[in-house]
Amino acid sequence: MSTATLEKQAAATASDTILSLNNIEVIYDHVVLVLKGVSLTVPRQGIVAILGANGAGKTTTLKAISNLLKAERGEVTKGSIVFDGERVDKMSPNELVRRGCIQVMEGRHCFGHLSIEENLLTGAFTRRDGNAAIKRDLEKIYTLFPRLKQRRSSQAGYTSGGEQQMCAIGRAMMSNPKMILLDEPSMGLAPQIVEEIFEIVRGLNADEGVSFLVAEQNTNMALRYATYGYIMETGRVVMDGEAKMLRENEDVKEFYLGVAEGNKKSFREVKSYKRRKRWLS
C-alpha cells in the first residue's frame, strides 16, 4: 500500500484513533531484531495496556513511539506510526512532545538534583503559551497531587518512589499532552501506592481527556483500569482484546494473573498463540 493511501486512511480514522502502530519492526545496533511487526491502536481518550513479561518488547514499543529509541541506538526499520493523523516515525522526541505525545519512562527518571517544582516546570519546556498558562497548570497539578505541593521545594532525589512517580506523571502533564506513554508505573512501588497511581491515571483520563498507553507487568492492576489490552511475547503481539475478555481468558489467568485452574502439568499442554498477521503495510 502506498504512503499516500496510508495517510489518507490515517486521516479518516484520526477522529476516533489517536495512535496507531502498523507492523513496526525495531532493530537495535543494526543487528538485534527486537520488535517483529507490532501493530496496535489506541482510541482517543482511551486507556490501553501492553502486557507481557520482561523482555517481551513493551518498553521498546513505547520508545519506538516516543522516538527515545534513537538515544539507545535503536531504529524503526519497517512499518509506520501515526499519531493524531500524522506520520511521526521520523520525528524527534522534542517535536513529538510539542504535538502532544509524551513518555513517562520506566523507573520515573525525575531530575534528582532539581526540586519537585522545578521538575514539573521542565515539563513545560516545549510550551509557547506564556507563563500565566504554565502557572495555572502548575496549580492544577498541585490540586491533583496534593502530596507534590507539600514537597514542592525538596530535591526530587530525596522523595519517595511514589512521590517520584507522581512527579514524573505531573511533569508529563505540564506539557499539556493529548497522550501519555506510561512505562511500568508500578515498578518498585507498594501495592497501595500502585493503586493510587492508577486511580490518578483514570482521573486524568476522565477529567482531562488524556489518552494513555500503559506498559505494565502488573497484569491484574492494568486490566482493571484499561479498556483494551495487548499481550506481547518476544517482540510480537500474541493476543489482544477487550480488558474484560482478557481478564476472563483461561490462559491469561494462568500465566499473567497467577490464577491456575485445572491441573495442567507442563508447558506442552499449553495452547500456543500464533502471531496474528496483519497484511497492511
Add this chain to the structure above:
Amino acid sequence: MSDIATRPAPNLLANPLVKAGLIFAAVIAALAIGVRLDPTNTLYAIFVDPFQQMAQAPDLLVQTVWEGLVSGVLYALIALGFVLIFKASGVFNFAQGIMVVFAALTLVGLYEKGVPAFLAVILTLGVMFALAVTIERVVLRPLVNQPDIILFMATFGITYFLIGFGEALFGGNPKQMIAEQLYLPKGAVDLQILGGLVSLQKIDIAAALIASLMIAALAAFFQYTRIGRALRAVADSHKAALSVGISLNQIWVIVWFTAGIVALITGIMWGARSDVSFALEIVALKALPVLILGGFTSIPGAIVGGLIIGIGEKLGEFYWGPLIGGGIESWLAYFIALGFLLFRPQGLFGDKIIERI
C-alpha cells in the same frame, strides 16, 4: 540517578592500597626534603618562620593575597567554561583552553584587519557561536551515546584543529591585546595599607569586577530561566530530559556558545595582563586542580576553587617557595588537588551523590 553528570571525579583513591601508597610516597618526599635542609631548622622554617614574616610585613601579605586573588579569578573563569560544558553534556572539554586563545586571537586578528574594536568583539561572539554550532553538528551529534572517553578524545581533536586553524588564520606570533581600545584601564593604584605600599593593577581590579559580574549573571541564568532550568535538567539526566521534550542539540549549542563567551572574556583579561599567544593554553590546564577542588559540577565550586588555588599558590611560592628553591607555583595547585581527592573526591561543592536506600 547514577548519571554521568552527577558522578564526581572518579574515585581511584577509594582503594586503600593506592591511598597508603600515596601517603608513603609523600612521607618519603618530606623526609628527602628534610634531609636536604638543615635538620635543626626544618620545622621552624616550615611552621613558624613564614607566619612571622607575614606578621612582620602585613603589606607584603596583602600584596601577595591580592595577586593570588586575581589569578584565582582568572582560573575560576577558565574552570567555569569547563563546568558549563561538563554539566550539560558530561563531556570534559579539553578544548576550553584553546577556545580562550582562539577567541582572543580572533578578536585581535579582526582588529588588525581594520575592524573597530567593539564591532570586533561582536564579530568574535558571532565566530564563537558558529564554532558552537559546528562542534554540535560535526562532533557531538554523530558521537551521541558513545562512551565518555570517546567524546573526551574528540575534544582533543577539536583542540588540535583549533591550534592549526588559528595559526593558519592569524599566524603563530604573540599578539598585543587591544586593551586600550576596549577602554580597559591601565596603570596601578597605590594604596597605603598597614604601614606599607600596596600596588594594585587597574586591569586586575577590572578583571575581578567583570569576572564577578559574569559569574553572577551565569548563576542567575541557571537558576531562574527556562533555558537554565533545562540545562540543569540535562545535566541531571540526558534521557529524562529527552523524554520531556528538551532538545539536546539546542541545549548543546547554547552551552558551547556560553562557554565561548566565557572563553572570550577570559581571553581578553589574560591577554591584557600578558599577551595573546598559544602559551595561554597551558595556563588553562590549571583549571584542572581548580575543578577537582571545587567539584566538576558546581559553578560556586569553580569560583571558590579558583580563589583557593590562586591565593594558595602565590602564598606558597612567596613564603614557602624559598625553602626548596622556588618554583612551587607550577605544581602546588596539583598537590592541593591531590589532597582533596583523598578526602573529598566530589570536591567542595560537587553534586552530592543522591542515593536512596
